[in-house]
Amino acid sequence: MNTFAEKFFCQAVLEPGYQFLKGYVVPQCTDINLFREHVNTYPSTDIPEVFGLNMNADLVFRLDNAAKVFSTILDTQPKGGGGGKGASREDVASELAKDLLSKLPATFKAEEIKTYLAKAGLFKPINISLRQELDVLTEIMGKVRGTLGNLQLAIDGTIVMSDDLAAALDALANAKVLIRQRGGS
Secondary structure (H helix, E strand, O other): OOOHHHHHOOHHHHOOOOEOOOOOEOOOOOOHHHHHHHHOOOOOOOOHHHHOOOHHHHHHHHHHHHHHHHHHHHHOOOOOOOOOOOOOHHHHHHHHHHHHHHHOOOOOOHHHHHHHHHHHOOOOHHHHHHHHHHHHHHHHHHHHHHHHHHHHHHHHOOOOOOHHHHHHHHHHHHOOOOOOOOOOO
């Protein structure tokens, strides 16, 4: 497989009939107008192979663009009440938060888990992995529990609606997954 530079910057480009790819022939003329006419015969949308990429790159690009378009549409929708008889988005998000909170399992009891793991072999690889996963899951559930609780308080006006809580409200109202990096807020 040739690199991009080897394919486009070589002596063969100057030889008659050279093709970068099928359908991408280098024109053999010196008149700029003829050259432009020839270039205008190329497809309006280049295939990924022109840039040394495979078809998966095109698929990823199109999926990413579609996701951005839908996200922009959702983000630009009116966020205020419409005056209709339906529940406001804040009411919907508050009910959803209440429902999700009721479905969250109770916080793991660390002492019970440590006792069980000590009996089962504290330093067995599977138990070390289990301990690490439980730590991560406990942290995530605590974050979810805190965010949903604070979101209900912010909707009720008890605390100030922060940017993170507003993002959580939008995610719940739009049925989107809100992804936060570990260690961040």
